[in-house]
Amino acid sequence: MTETEPRGLQGRVSGQPALRTKAGIPAGVVFIAFTLMTTITWAQEIQDDWSSGWSDAVESESAAVGGEHGDSSAFAGTAAALYGYVETIGVTQFPSGDSPAVGSSTRARLKGEWHPEERITARVEMLYEQQLGIANGLVGLNSAGINPQPEIQAENQQDDFTQSFTVDHVYAIVNLDRVDVSLGRMPIAWGVGYVFNPTDRVNTAGSLQGSEEETPGTGAVSLAFHFPFAWSLESYLAFEPGGTGGAALVEMSQADNLPFGVRLRGNVLGFDLSLSALRGVWYSGEAGGYDISVDPAVAAEKWEVDYRLGADAIGNIGPLGAYVEAALALPQTGNEIDFGATRDSAYSLERALDTVVGLEYITRNDVSFKVEYAHLGGGAAHKDSYDPSRVLSGRAITMGRDYLFLYASGIVAEFWELTFGTLGNLRDGSVVLTHEVIYDIRDNMELTASATVPFGKRGSEYDGRVSALDGVDLYATEVNLGVRVSF
Template sequence: MRFSGRYFLVLIFSIALNSFAQSNFEYGGYAKYLFGTSKIPQLTERTYDHIFHSRLNTKYFLVDAFSLTAEFRFRSFSGSSVEKIPDYASLIKTKQPLFDLDWTIWNTNKSIGYAEVDRLYLDYNANQFQVTLGRQRIAWGTSWVWNPTDLFNPLSILDFDYEEYPGTDAFRIQYYTGAVSKIEFALATTREKDKLTAAALLSHNAFDYDFNFLAGVKNNLWIAGFSWAGDIADAGFRGEITFQQKPKKLIEYENLYLTYNLLPLSYKNQAQISFVLSGDYTFPNSLYIQTEILYNNIGTKDYAGLFIQEAAELGLLSPSRFLIFQEFSYNISPLSRISVFGILNPDDNSIVIVPSLSYSVITNLDLYVVALIFEGNNLTQYGNYGNSVYTRIKYSF
């Protein structure tokens, strides 16, 4: 069953037009242009692509305790990828959790226009209670790179051009027991009957640390977790761990792996454990270092590139057993910053290296240059993506 989001969009635009001149209406956003060139193994020639991206964020205060948030993004794609990659429109489409709030404006051999509403929620906030209903982002993690406790909206650090990250269609209630402590419950469902996620979170601050305890159901399997965030000698120290009921067998992957004499991840007869340990430190001269480690007990040591889709269906952040992240950043000047980070799979020795440079040209106008360099043998975790370089100019309002 599919749900249309057109009526929601008409409602939001009506409210925006009627309220634009009033003080209880807020708006902002940005417009940006991204140029990218890539050399990937699937294509013989280098690709050259152009993406124009605009975003509008709106918030309307209905009464003192109620507000309505709607955020829109529009992107147009043109260049080699549109022309040479079959069904490219399906690759750029954002997965719609429950309601259809996206539209392909045009789709030709030369370009594609795609619009979506990635935030649309009603928020009630009074006294210690906050209730939110609609498409929203629920971020429960404490680490910077991998968040196994983010049951609703796990992110990818390699998706550098989507700062807001996707949301989910959910009901969420929060009760604040103190300035930095709360009890929270969230429920999200999708069109797929086996993809229900419902969980409760308890947050508490003690010994200058934030501690979080969670329990619930994800993909109709029980899950429990714990996370913390604090510091040791002025260095950030964070971690997350989740325990999940052993996954259901995904039969559709069995034949795929027979060629390589491999056992699907879902066939491992054990509970699923994911663990992240993270630390970071900023020196007085602005040099910033960060290290993070991810461990999956049912992850694979070999042919991790084969298991990416299966791992995603199981709720794993990676198909591999171990991943190691390392970052170094430094402020060249008050207006510019250089950074490089790498993610290594120590079992198959594949790696991605991401150097970048950001520069504030003038107020509200920023330049960003980034490269994604993937290295590894065929079918390793990072061995089949090639190399890409992107340049982005962004104006915020």
């Protein structure tokens, strides 16, 4: 997965694909192993002379300075670059049986990259967001039939619930001969899947609506050791467990509650291949770590952990691009690895394995077709078992177990880009359709129009009215019109 996501299917809902609490691996072993490992793929992009040409799981957006977000050619050959974009989107939703709901979302991202010397790179990305009306998460939850505790706003009148300004990325990459060291708040994106990434155990899950493209920053340290024979050993240690929502929790200071990943990457028979070991962490306790419904408030922290073995590969089979990604959850008792738990009927390969398989074909006219199948062992096998909290919290993008994604994109009449996508739940038959049209007014200005249309039988996932939440409709048809100016 690159830092730039498919715009129609990944985006706004918050959360992270990782779980964890107290692990069976001593902290000292984790840190020693970590220091022997390696960085995230985008560190290789900065050192092009070491790059093996992989672009599948690499953080490519910031390496391709400017790219679709602006023309930085003016900085070519200099030690710095400054670029970004401003985007405003008008949002209209059509809830079942209700009047249309409207809103707007404005996003501005300013990106800076500096090279104080040949072997050092520093990057900063600042993000401003304003979400009004139905585009605001709190309003959207209320429209769906979920009361988002309005007293939060009443009791925190000093806060602004419509806009925010954050420094999303701020990190440095240092090249020490065959070792790259990256540290700070950085994007971490592992995996080659287009919609689903089983080996990504750090980032917030996407959503079916929204327009976020960049991978959010995570406070971390990463290392990469590049072997002479075009293989590399890479790792990260993240200091932000999933689900914490910006809270400063006491148990975040414990090494057992920190996500990490280690992988070996190389090329076999023309396929870029990686093998990985991962620990994910998810906080599912009370907001801020305390239960404030009692007086005095009591500590209420809850941490979940999972350990996984992962693998992915990407390459070409004749005229087709092909990729596969998988992550196998190891058997656990509580938050500790326990291979004896395989005797438990609750553990099975079907539930433990997440797998993504995809094919891509690009015509001579640069029309791209993709198909992706995903089996998500942690999802529900039947609609009566759907858990909406996984999507609402950002822990997962879907609730079910088996999905098929179809995608087509191409340029028409030079200035028009058309994109069509379909994501179907293979178990309950529900489907969500996405469509986007982009028109280039100028080199650095574009108009966009997009639509998301979910439908299915009552009680199905994309009907939205699941049995677990009576009176709630999670999904609504949405139409967006936007303007983006890049610089």
